[in-house]
Amino acid sequence: MNSTIHHAPYIRHTESSRTIMSDAAIALVPLYFMSYFYYGSRVLLVGGVSILTCLICDWICGYLLQRKLNLRDLSAAVTGIIISMMVPPAVPLYVVVAADLFAILVCKAPFGGTGKNLFNPAAGGLAFATICWSNQMFLYTQPLQRLPMQLDETVTYLQGPTATLKLGGIPRLGLTELLLGNFPGPLGSTFTLIILACLIYLIARRAIKWYLPVSFLIPVAMIAAYNHPFGVSPLESVANELFAGSLLFVAVYMLTDPATTPKYNISRILYGICAGILTMVFRYISPLEMSAVFAILLMNALAPAFDCFCEWLLPKMQPVNNETALDEGGNQQ
Amino acid sequence: MNLTFVRKYNRFLRKTDGIFTHNPLLVLGLALPLAVIPSYGMTAMVAVSAAMLICFVPTVFIASIIGKRVSSPWRVILYPLISCLLLILSRSVVQRISVLIFDTLGVYFSLICVNSLLMYSVEQVLPKKPLDALAFALRQWVGASLVAFLCAVIRELLATGSLWGITVLKDVPRLPVAQMALGGFILLGFLAAFCRLVHRIVLTLTLRAGAAQNENDLADKERSETQK
Numbered sequence: 001m002n003s004t005i006h007h008a009p010y011i012r013h014t015e016s017s018r019t020i021m022s023d024a025a026i027a028l029v030p031l032y033f034m035s036y037f038y039y040g041s042r043v044l045l046v047g048g049v050s051i052l053t054c055l056i057c058d059w060i061c062g063y064l065l066q067r068k069l070n071l072r073d074l075s076a077a078v079t080g081i082i083i084s085m086m087v088p089p090a091v092p093l094y095v096v097v098a099a100d101l102f103a104i105l106v107c108k109a110p111f112g113g114t115g116k117n118l119f120n121p122a123a124g125g126l127a128f129a130t131i132c133w134s135n136q137m138f139l140y141t142q143p144l145q146r147l148p149m150q151l152d153e154t155v156t157y158l159q160g161p162t163a164t165l166k167l168g169g170i171p172r173l174g175l176t177e178l179l180l181g182n183f184p185g186p187l188g189s190t191f192t193l194i195i196l197a198c199l200i201y202l203i204a205r206r207a208i209k210w211y212l213p214v215s216f217l218i219p220v221a222m223i224a225a226y227n228h229p230f231g232v233s234p235l236e237s238v239a240n241e242l243f244a245g246s247l248l249f250v251a252v253y254m255l256t257d258p259a260t261t262p263k264y265n266i267s268r269i270l271y272g273i274c275a276g277i278l279t280m281v282f283r284y285i286s287p288l289e290m291s292a293v294f295a296i297l298l299m300n301a302l303a304p305a306f307d308c309f310c311e312w313l314l315p316k317m318q319p320v321n322n323e324t325a326l327d328e329g330g331n332q333q
Numbered sequence: 334m335n336l337t338f339v340r341k342y343n344r345f346l347r348k349t350d351g352i353f354t355h356n357p358l359l360v361l362g363l364a365l366p367l368a369v370i371p372s373y374g375m376t377a378m379v380a381v382s383a384a385m386l387i388c389f390v391p392t393v394f395i396a397s398i399i400g401k402r403v404s405s406p407w408r409v410i411l412y413p414l415i416s417c418l419l420l421i422l423s424r425s426v427v428q429r430i431s432v433l434i435f436d437t438l439g440v441y442f443s444l445i446c447v448n449s450l451l452m453y454s455v456e457q458v459l460p461k462k463p464l465d466a467l468a469f470a471l472r473q474w475v476g477a478s479l480v481a482f483l484c485a486v487i488r489e490l491l492a493t494g495s496l497w498g499i500t501v502l503k504d505v506p507r508l509p510v511a512q513m514a515l516g517g518f519i520l521l522g523f524l525a526a527f528c529r530l531v532h533r534i535v536l537t538l539t540l541r542a543g544a545a546q547n548e549n550d551l552a553d554k555e556r557s558e559t560q561k
Contacts, residue, residue: 094506098506098508106519110522110526128510131509131510131513131515132508132509132510
């Protein structure tokens, strides 16, 4: 009898960290094209610096921790892309580098690297950059204004619509502008239509679960509709809150990080709802614009608690029957 | 295996217990608020260290003398009270370092009287002789102050580019988060990891040095035998 000796894992699945991360990277590429069209070649510089910093940092950390160099691990590159997408187009490069370093050196490597991080590295890096350089992080430029590689005095800085919303004003943006991201905002996280298309791609590829972004966006929309400013219809308020910043981007690319979300389906939905409510609370009371990022970081810390709650709740919800069992997703078989 | 150098290293560590080994901040995680919050700058940290020397060390010394005569629940009240009395005395010393620092840091000076390091130390010195207890308290103070002072230097340099208010780094991007509590905690975590790395490297080097000496001894022995 021929038998082969093979090391673990014995159970294999077509879906792996590499496939999920490569899907995420593919879904981020169209946003780069769009931002290149809007802001010019500086976008490539910011993106390139961010990705390279994350990759080099990740490799150095791997070397220090005596891990084998894995060139197929794209998680660091995805972190770099997400960070570059969330910063303003005319951001100084040191801000991007600092955010990348914080993301990998503080939020990822100390916890054990890919798949073991407690906090979303990109969210951590962005929160760090927001706290340190809040002035530079919220100064945007007009779309279709080609930015020079070296920033000079010709660059005009503007406030984004989220700043107007925070001050209690009404950003008078048409639906077309909101869907195309044709307003001053972060580098690649305002293109609503493309992000929605990418969301469909990611759901079709089973890289993310549809109910996580949906459960996040529904409470945001409900609170925005209920708490709409005077003179603005509830629908317009919802559109402004959802599409006038980087909330949709955060819902699709950061909230759905498989390493930092709870493991059960029900706890994921609860996690999304709580993250949505917390985002709106931060939007109303926090002085910083990037409220979704801070909400996600706080929810990341609570993700294991959601799983524990689910483990406590699920047996109580099931009828007492020895034959019934729960699968990994918390569903009855 | 030749463990001569390892033994020497371990002896050194035993002598510096509380400073390099069992450091109250990096290893035991005691009195973290005292190290994290006031270490935003060198002035504040020196002031807190001076106040700690005046309050913490004598309290531990007194604890070693009277500790056995006082029952456990009363000890918890007595030692902070002694420390509080000493804190009043320390105010004049601290104000020589900086006039406003006592009011600026506020509660963190009061924390010197009630913190985990004090509670840990007063219980540790119960079986010790007074002089040993004094040495123990001094080592704990030196260990905590050394780490907190290092934190203060790094944080002030990163946040303002200056040391003790004197500008050292010009035209370098500042990192305001370094002066926040968040920055202090992260820095302390990295320092703990760095110290562990250094300990491992030193241990590896001492082992290698021992092995190399062993090989040299064997070679000498073989040479002498061939000469014979």
